[in-house]
Each structure stands twice: as C-alpha cells, then as structure tokens.
Amino acid sequence: MNKLTTVDASVVCSTGLVRTSNEDNFYLNGLFMHPHERSQSIRLSYGETCREMIFAVCDGMGGEALGECASLTAVSELKDFHDTIWAGKSCSDITGMLTLMEKYVDKANKSIYEISAQNSVSMGTTLAILLIFDGQSAVLNLGDSRIYLARENSLEQLTVDHTEAERLIRLGILTRHTAKGHKSRSLLSMHLGIPPQEGRIEAHTGCILPLKRDDVFLICSDGLTDMVDDDEIKETIQACGESSHMASSLAQRALQNGGKDNITVITVKIEDICYIV
Template identity: 35%
Template sequence: MSKSYFAVSARTAIGLARSGNEDSAITGSSLLAVADGMGGHAGGEVASRIAITTLAGMVPVLTAPDIDTDSIEDLLLNSLHTIDGEIARVASDEIELRGMGTTLTALLIRDGRVALLHVGDSRCYRLRGNTFEQLTHDHTVLQELLDSGTISMSEAHDHPQRSMLTQVLMGEGSVAPVLMVYEVNSKDRFLLCSDGLSSVLTEKEIKSLLKKSNRDEAVVALVEATYVNGAPDNVTVVVADVIEEEKHAVQLLGAAQ
C-alpha cells in the first residue's frame, strides 16, 4: 500500500474508582497516541496533556510529503525530548506538579508503513485477520520479572509491583524509548490503550471484542467490559483500521481536550 491512512474510533472514560481522567489521546488519519499520566494535584492530567498536545502540534511536519523515513523517525524520537523538557519546565514552575509523568504510545502511518513509538505500559496491539499480536513490550518491573522467569504469568495478576514503571516521561531526561517500524496491509486493525484496559481484560477477551466488524461497536464493547470488571482506573481505547482514503480529522481526547 503506497498511500494508507487510519479510520478511527475512540473513547475515554474515568472508570469507577477515579475522580478525574489522567489519560489523554490523539486520533487522526495519520497519527494516533495514548498517554496515561500520573502524579498528584492534577499532575497526571498535565503530563499526559503535554505529551499529546506536543504531538498534535507536530502533525503537519510528520505528514509533510517531502519528509523521508529517517527524518520522520528522528522527529518522533526528538518529540520525546521536547515533551520531557516541557514536563520538567512546568514542574519546576509549579511545586505541586513535581513528580508528575506520563506514558506515551504513538502510531504514525505513511508510505505503507507504521512507526510505533513507545514509553511505559500503554499498549499497541495489531489484529491481522485472525492473528492478534501485542506490538509493545511493557516498561514495568512486572514485565522484567516475567522476562527473567522470576515469576510466572499466574503470579503476575496480583503482583504488588504490577504497575511500577521502569520507563516514563517525567522531565528527568533519562528516558529510553522504543521505536519500531512495520509494514501494513488493508486487513490490519490497531488498538492503542491505557492500562485501564489491558490490566483488566485478558488478551483473549480483548481479541474477541476487537474482532467486531463495526469499529465503533468494538470500542464501546471494550470500554464497557472494563466497567463490568470494576473499572479501577481511567480507560482509553483507540481502534484504527487501515484504509486508502483520508477521512479522519485530528481530535484530542481526555485531559488533552
């Protein structure tokens, strides 16, 4: 596919145990992203908003026809330094926001490929036909314990360090992001989500709901399933199908609105 875009449906919700929404997201025909903020005194909302609005401001550059692939990858990586620097600046000006941070998982489509940028534990999945795959690898203590064989999957669900991040954008200048590039085809459906979804539903449950032919219905079903299971956190779900016609205008969700 030489020209490819996203057709997108998305939804964000506070959940049943939180008083505010610290998730932010951007949806568009070329760029998707989810950021899950953390920190007291509205710091999580501020951090995730900084991440998403910074990316939103880069859409014209990232989608410019005369930008080559290497330059795009550099721009995406540099965007993290911009976000990290802005978080540091805001936190230095407002003491109550110090310690705030955010995850960021972003997906850019152009020239028949997607570039996936990832920091933290917000996830990206791909459904291609009947093959369902998690493309991101959580930056958490729990994931490191699983990778090393220290604990088993059966021990992971209730582990006390389940949500402890090893990589996060919090203005410290030490983040080590992951950037991956994948070929796309017309059968691809992508899911970006905060851990308010992935920590509540199993991969089998997510796949089953994501396979709904109607994209809007899939989004609603995924969010509603978290509520059935107690919705202990904010939940953000972005579902995108690969198409050959540009239709979706840029939209900000959650704390970034």
C-alpha cells in the first residue's frame, strides 16, 4: 500500500551581508533559482501532497560566476533526473530513488568538471539532498551543506561534513569546539566537480527513516551553520509553526550574527502521511 505525504516547505536564499554575488542554489521539488534571480533574495513557499519529493541545497565554489555555474548545473541536472522519476518509470521505492541519485551524482560531477576543464578554471559545489518516498525519507550529501531533522524535542544532523576539520575531529586531534575556529573547517574533501581521474565520488547516504507528523527537515548551506549554532537552530525551529516562519527566522539569525556568506535555508515540515490504495 502506497503512502502520500503532505508537506509545508519554504526556502530563503540570500547573498548575505558581505558577499557581492550568490553562489548558492536550491531545489524545491522542481523549483530552483535561475541566473536572472541572483541579484535578489529569494523567498518561496511550497505546499504539496504526493508520493515522492526532492529538496536540495548546493553551495557553489570558485568565485562569483564559477560558483554560480556549478550550483546551477547541479540543480538543473537534478531537475532532469527528477523528471525521470515523475515519469513513473525509474523506481518503485526509496531505495530505487537512492540508486538513481548515485547516477545523478556521477552525471552532475562529470558535467561540472567538463565545464571547468573547457574553460581552464576550477569550480565545484556542495550537495545536500532530502528524498521523500512512500512515507519514508533518506538523505545524501557531498561537502559541508547539511540536513537536520527536528523531531519532538531533539535536533539531529543527518549528514556528514566532508571537511578536513571533520577528519581531524574523528582522529581526536580537534574537538567540536576547537574545530569551529580552525582553518580546516572550510577545506572540503568531497564535492561535485572533482576530476574523474581522481576516482569515482560517492555521496554519504544516511539511514532510511519513516516520517512522522510534525517532523521538520532543515537543509542549509554553511552560510547558516557558520553563523548560527545548533542550539539556536533548535530553539528557532521550536518557536515557529509554519515553514516560512522557520526559514525566514533562521536566515535572519544568520544575518544578525554577521551574514558573512551566502545563506540558503530550506525547511520542510511534515503535515500528514496517509495511505492510498
């Protein structure tokens, strides 16, 4: 028996207070930011009831037009893959969606690298994707854009940062506290746009989780998490009811704390899960 999920989702995508361009992009179940929209802060809300959905954040690297191109390529390729799923011929469960996303990661990585090589420049983008299918969720990521799950009174990071700082934490060389100000926190070990000759990249994939009513997923770039700590994130989500209020409040906190980078925040609130025959 299949399940339909009703979501209340919103995105805020802002240049921030220091950068002059926006290298971030997002994917809101089919919607993403086009080049002509980059000069303004984007605020969108989305409500839907369906069997499957995809949400994502990409944080481009390479500087101005290069980072913008990388993140735009990533979300454009994601739209193409999502259209294949919508056609109803590619997967029958969330495991199938994850398999399709492996193919997407390979294709997007190759596309970004080829653009980079053709122009003799270096560029790339992080990737954090939330999948919803038949009342279940799964996440995958490359880089340091994150996905959190706020459930009841807890906040859990579902993704793993692909940074040098995270590697040093795992080795016991840095603590979570000392890593916050360490230069290695911005050194990425994985992202889209890595040369194929360096090997096939594999995104970190989280556990498949059953959805619960009132779950809130947060997908964000480091423009949020570098400015707002987990306790503030949890407090802000708990204080808000609608996803648009959550996304706006989180982005505003990042701006109040300095807004040193582009800020992209997607909040996805699970309103209901129901069975269909």
